[in-house]
Ligand SMILES: Cc1cc2nc3c(=O)[nH]c(=O)nc-3n(C[C@H](O)[C@H](O)[C@H](O)COP(=O)(O)OP(=O)(O)OC[C@H]3O[C@@H](n4cnc5c(N)ncnc54)[C@H](O)[C@@H]3O)c2cc1C
Ligand code: SF4
Ligand code: SF4
């Protein structure tokens with residue numbers, strides 16, 4: 263199988279490098295292929311980021327055949343034709359497939375996303391709070407969002423999900439404050455283009471969450 | 476007080492940063508990856524505390540007893556006692572931060588977990604680590620805004636800086652920009668387990684290389700119980716790694732079987748009628764090797780979850796079911812899952828006292844990189860607890876110790892940090908995997924030590940340090956001539972309390988590792 267990787271350094275346009283890759287075991291993912299390629303070409307290691315290798319840490323997000331997703335979530339067996347791997351384009355490039363996603367954290371910091379008071383918890387909310395706790399901060403949803411630009415005041419779905427957890431376990435003035443931040447940084451800027459639907463590799467049902475804000 | 480350096484932003488590192496911030500002390504939270512990527516987010520089944528929410532009359536004393544027994548009495552009882560006593564407070568605090576544990580009404584509900592007879596494990600389906608991390612990250616953010624916590628994500632801690640037998644700081648490299656700097660101040664390391672020594676063979680994160688721990692060890696920081704490596708009974712091989720099938724599966728009714736003369740034999744039920752499939756992990760993993768080796772059985776153990784009621788799947792294990800379907804192509808509700816034991820947790824690590832001080836002044840360790848609380852075998856649900864509690868205790872004792880520094884005038888040149896070569900990592904992992912299997916023998920360990928020796932010649936500094944730590948691991952297993960918890964010796968099948976109810980301490984001095992057995996609790 264042909265795997266093309268956009269090799270890139272800061273300030274460069276990048277060049278496509280093509281690897282001829284033979285899967286070594288059944289069930290291989292893009293992540294395991296990248297590891298194997300790096301093992302056989304130690305001199306030319308492709309720079310990319312990973313951790314859990316099972317869709318739990320969001321480190322390996324990249325654009326695979328034009329779709330932002332996790333490298334450990336894409337099975338080679340499901341790919342017809344070749345693979346084209348490139349870094350997420352909305353974030354500053356570090357090298358090859360690795361980008362700097364610090365803006366995700368900065369946005370949540372700017373929106374003051376935390377609780378000053380004790381969380382209000384009960385059984386009814388549990389399921390929703392659980393769902394809203396699952397965001398990987400991978401950035402895939404931002405990659406496809408026509409409204410999101412790093413540094414802008416619109417923060418997108420990656421901020422909306424954690425915000426919804428906090429809104430739903432706060433009360434009184436705190437809830438009001440968190441709702442306001444949500445309105446300012448998510449609701450008012452969202453063009454409802456719905457491009458981010460069905461992108462989330464964690465399968466977070468954003469629409470269901472949004473109903474509860 | 477000086478700004479404190481915390482290495483690692485998983486549960487232990489976050490908990491330490493949180494504790495400092497509440498005490499108005501500044502910390503630098505240095506981590507290779509942001510908190511959302513730390514191995515702690517992978518934790519599945521739950522966190523233990525005798526909250527006694529299930530009307531079973533649970534108590535912190537029983538939690539303590541189970542922890543000690545589960546750890547084959549190798550844990551420091553004084554440390555295990557305070558851990559279990561504080562557990563309800565820790566879990567309640569996490570709950571108040573908005574961690575969505577499973578609830579009934581306003582109260583947390585708890586599930587059974589291995590090695591414990593009472594329902595003591597708070598959980599959120601099988602994504603408990605993720606939801607706790609989310610709440611703790613948000614909590615710590617408040618202090619980031621106040622300037623008490625400075626995050627250095629994408630920074631690798633290279634080695635502690637020691638002067639006059641004291642830790643005065645740490646060398647840190649920005650992995651994006653490539654530059655390294657000296658960060659002055661006391662250090663708490665919370666850099667996680669030693670997965671890098673067993674590449675592709677563990678359930679945990681590949682980002683936890685163990686290299687900072689190896690650097691500490693090579694520079695004279697003592698390590699302990701390195702031979703105690705937990706093989707989790709139910710893991711599956713997926714490309715590039717082991718994947719865990721959480722203990723929650725057995726807690727909700729899953730049972731292990733092997734084919735014997737064509738019929739399924741539920742060996743745990745039969746051999747351990749008391750705890751059955753919820754016996755401690757060391758016991759199950761060892762039994763699995765034995766039943767596979769038996770003459771009249773097949774060679775594959777299966778986890779049978781087909782009898783679980785639909786409600787249990789939907790409410791408690793839906794995430795696990797999806798994961799098994801996705802990576803194995805098996806629906807566990809319909810078909811038994813073939814499982815084998817795999818490396819899951821490191822009970823051993825940097826030697827610390829009950830206050831999390833290491834053998835070097837000014838350096839503390841907490842979380843999975845430290846050897847504390849779990850003895851020879853960790854109970855499921857105790858390690859998240861230990862990471863959160865340990866981070867807090869380390870921070871508290873650092874504050875109490877009020878480590879002061881003479882003016883550090885100049886600092887030596889920042890050291891080199893060459894990468895590990897792929898081939899090297901593979902080779903070392905293979906050697907260790909063979910030597911440090913579930914069942915070990917003197918002969919096998921000697922052989923592994925010899926192979927390690929052969930690797931030494933052409934290594935760079937990072938590789939050398941890994942080798943030293945690997946060697947210490949093998950030597951610890953070799954010198955402990957007994958079978959206890961995760962240390963199973965075919966040539967010494969019995970427990971030997973007189974000689975070995977002690978901590979294995981590994982000391983690296985003048986280029987050589989020495990192993991010593993010390994009274995438990997001493998450092
Ligand atoms: C699949 C799985 C399921 C589990 N389930 C449970 C469970 O149900 N219950 C339970 O109690 N435990 C469970 N555990 C164990 C538990 O998750 C871990 O032991 C615990 O989370 C460890 O936390 P930690 O803070 O010590 O380290 P980690 O969360 O591993 O964090 C380590 C941190 O150190 C950083 N780091 C590493 N090296 C460096 C370096 N050189 N420089 C800078 N930063 C560095 C990493 O980036 C990371 O931020 C599970 C583990 C796994 C793998
Ligand atoms: S709906 Fe469209 S504009 Fe709104 S967050 Fe999603 S992609 Fe962005
Ligand atoms: S919402 Fe989904 S796609 Fe967006 S950052 Fe979170 S996990 Fe990633």
Ligand code: FES
Pocket residue numbers: 293311312313314315316317318319320321322323332333334335
């Ligand atoms: S490596 Fe963690 S999500 Fe892919």
